[in-house]
């Protein structure tokens with residue numbers, strides 16, 4: 001079996017001594033369930049691992065990007081052979097970026113080729129599940145792989161080092177506070193309702209409720225990271241950026257013992273949608289985005305876990321998100337080809353606006369992030 005993905009750039013090797021041979025996987029228990037995949041504690045050849053599995057379905061989850069715009073751009077690029085040639089991307093390169101499996105594979109591949117596997121939870125390679133594995137999982141209640149209509153995409157699995165996680169926290173870690181049903185909030189409010197219609201009071205109680213919920217959720221996150229891990233987390237993120245890996249989804253649940261466990265929203269250079277010549281989110285913007293997210297995670301940590309302590313790790317985030325128009329001239333910018341520019345610029349400006357809206361929404365009510 002070949003290293004994947006089969007495009008330019010870093011790749012992940014198949015798992016196992018005799019790579020490609022069928023592995024006997026013993027599924028022990030489910031550790032997590034994400035947007036379109038599952039993480040299980042498994043035993044392979046006597047050793048325990050965490051196995052992250054998902055059908056290799058093309059998806060595009062770049063922060064702030066509307067897939068419709070992306071598809072529009074993609075269609076446009078398909079028609080512009082010279083533009084693709086100028087930027088050096090093939091259609092396969094571009095399509096590969098839509099697969100979360102490929103995104104993870106590329107990030108781990110880069111860490112391995114640069115000998116920096118210390119920057120995340122260790123990854124041992126990939127496995128393609130077969131019918132028997134899928135059948136066994138189905139018997140255990142795992143059968144929804146969010147496959148789209150059309151060809152049956154294979155289930156790809158990434159073998160990672162297993163990190164012990166306290167059992168009781170699993171659900172709470174997965175759900176997070178955001179998913180707390182509104183109904184809880186309503187019943188909490190009505191329990192405390194003295195029947196007087198006082199909007200300000202309701203507002204205050206709602207705020208208090210949210211604070212308590214966040215606090216409760218953070219109390220179950222000790223195994224994700226602790227205060228002593230923060231400087232290393234910041235340094236690791238910086239090193240990842242230097243290696244051309246933009247994580248794209250920094251949140252407490254994507255850390256275990258202070259190490260990143262999830263690269264499925266990442267982009268690893270060379271990446272079409274991070275290429276400044278295409279004028280998607282440039283590499284500096286990707287870095288800004290990650291840093292803003294980590295900043296926010298650290299802030300919340302101090303707010304809810306160590307309210308008596310001062311947060312010494314505030315990063316300065318430069319306001320790159322507000323750059324409305326590319327300062328660099330794209331390589332395909334040519335007065336002779338105005339027809340090429342129009343749809344691209346339309347895409348860029350709309351995406352830019354959406355990015356900003358998304359940004360505001362994401363950080364709403366969470367203090368000034370400096371964006």
Ligand SMILES: Nc1ncnc2c1ncn2[C@@H]1O[C@H](COP(=O)(O)OP(=O)(O)OP(=O)(O)O)[C@@H](O)[C@H]1O
Nearest residue numbers: 031032033034035039050160161162163261262264
């Ligand atoms: N190496 C590991 N060791 C132990 N538990 C893990 C490991 N990796 C993941 N988990 C558990 O599985 C959960 C989900 O993992 P992960 O974030 O990688 O997948 P996901 O939520 O499906 O992510 P996405 O859909 O964004 O790819 C984690 O929150 C964690 O509790």
